[in-house]
Amino acid sequence: MRVMVTGGAGFIGANFVHRTLATRPDVHIVVLDKMTYAANAQSLAPVADRIELVEGDIADTALVDSLAANTDLVVHFAAESHNDNSLADPTSFVHTNLVGTFSLLEAVRTHGVRYHHISTDEVYGDLELDDPDRFTETTAYNPSSPYSATKAGSDLLVRAWVRSFGVQATISNCSNNYGPYQHIEKFIPRQITNVLSGIRPKLYGHGKNVRDWIHVHDHNDAVWTIIDKGQIGETYLIGADGEADNRTVIETILELTGQPTDAFDFVTDRPGHDLRYAIDSTRLRTELGWQPQFLDFRTGLADTIDWYRNNQNWWQPLKAATENKYATTEKVVE
Ligand code: NAD
Ligand code: TDX
Numbered sequence: 001m002r003v004m005v006t007g008g009a010g011f012i013g014a015n016f017v018h019r020t021l022a023t024r025p026d027v028h029i030v031v032l033d034k035m036t037y038a039a040n041a042q043s044l045a046p047v048a049d050r051i052e053l054v055e056g057d058i059a060d061t062a063l064v065d066s067l068a069a070n071t072d073l074v075v076h077f078a079a080e081s082h083n084d085n086s087l088a089d090p091t092s093f094v095h096t097n098l099v100g101t102f103s104l105l106e107a108v109r110t111h112g113v114r115y116h117h118i119s120t121d122e123v124y125g126d127l128e129l130d131d132p133d134r135f136t137e138t139t140a141y142n143p144s145s146p147y148s149a150t151k152a153g154s155d156l157l158v159r160a161w162v163r164s165f166g167v168q169a170t171i172s173n174c175s176n177n178y179g180p181y182q183h184i185e186k187f188i189p190r191q192i193t194n195v196l197s198g199i200r201p202k203l204y205g206h207g208k209n210v211r212d213w214i215h216v217h218d219h220n221d222a223v224w225t226i227i228d229k230g231q232i233g234e235t236y237l238i239g240a241d242g243e244a245d246n247r248t249v250i251e252t253i254l255e256l257t258g259q260p261t262d263a264f265d266f267v268t269d270r271p272g273h274d275l276r277y278a279i280d281s282t283r284l285r286t287e288l289g290w291q292p293q294f295l296d297f298r299t300g301l302a303d304t305i306d307w308y309r310n311n312q313n314w315w316q317p318l319k320a321a322t323e324n325k326y327a328t329t330e331k332v333v334e
Pocket of ligand 1: 006007008009010011012013032033034035036037038039040056057058059076077078079080081082095096100118119120121151173174175176177178183
């Protein structure tokens with residue numbers, strides 16, 4: 001089976017490549033990645049001789065068409081993925097998340113290729129802290145940021161290509177991932193690498209915002225479950241009942257690294273900051289039989305801290321530039 005993994009040099013895509021090579025000997029992987037700032041060639045270095053890495057843009061229709069001609073399955077992870085960047089300049093988000101997805105859909109339509117679309121729970125907007133309901137497959141789309149709006153638009157393109165052109169596609173919308181190989185601009189690795197660098201962690205706003213954390217391996221196992229058993233044209237939500245507020249996450253990282261739990265800064269809030277995400281993944285569990293394996297968030301965080309401690313060469317070269325970028329907009333408020 002020939003599988004094209006877009007965005008395979010990014011966080012979730014690289015973990016998907018490693019996990020697939022470890023568990024599926026029948027799969028040949030072609031990674032298509034533009035190698036933006038978010039990619040890290042080192043993430044794929046250990047498997048470089050077992051995959052093909054094509055450096056290119058998913059919006060390059062000729063390239064994508066030629067690759068799709070020789071592919072059985074496309075798993076589409078590539079995206080501009082960081083909300084804060086989408087607030088600073090949405091241009092690349094429209095290009096990659098919308099135009100890029102359009103280009104892939106046209107290629108899989110032309111060549112009759114199975115397609116799985118990776119998306120996010122952010123397409124549903126946010127919830128109140130005390131809302132008893134969680135997101136389900138029937139929750140109305142209500143995205144807040146340029147990032148989530150372009151992801152929502154890409155999901156709708158997929159649905160239209162299924163219905164109008166019979167494209168063989170499935171969609172998954174997952175909650176916040178954590179684990180190895182995550183870019184240090186994102187919340188958890190930023191705080192871990194702050195502590196490891198002697199910088200105080202940075203908490204946006206009041207810090208009561210809730211994210212529904214899932215280990216990246218659980219996400220990727222769910223993606224294979226949907227590819228293997230999902231119904232064409234359907235959407236599946238992926239989540240592991242991992243709700244935690246941001247302040248608690250920072251305090252836990254500080255505790256696990258032997259620091260005082262109040263050794264963090266409150267900083268200016270993200271404009272339009274979504275308050276809470278929470279996923280009800282009943283459909284995936286009951287219809288397709290998936291279950292998360294990494295259920296203890298504290299243990300998962302401790303393992304992730306160890307990974308960043310043991311892989312400083314992977315993130316050190318990015319640290320100064322990442323923090324300098326935040327420093328242009330972020331102010332300590334308390
Ligand atoms: P990431 O930013 O770590 O990686 C994205 C990858 O896509 C990078 O390697 C980058 O070089 C590549 N890329 C960007 N633009 C491209 C283009 N035009 N052509 C080809 N490649 C391009 O992102 P991630 O966190 O691994 O997210 C992967 C996918 O999962 C995204 O679709 C994202 O929306 C979705 N998702 C992420 C999370 C999360 O918590 N990180 C949660 C739910 C869904
Ligand atoms: O330094 C920080 N301090 C802070 O308090 C950063 C970087 C973030 N935060 C907050 C903002 C959010 O409430 O932490 C939470 C998580 O922030 P991010 O890591 O930027 O993730 P989020 O905005 O929730 O989006 C993530 O999950 C859904 C991914 O980046 C998306 O790609 C995915 O779709």
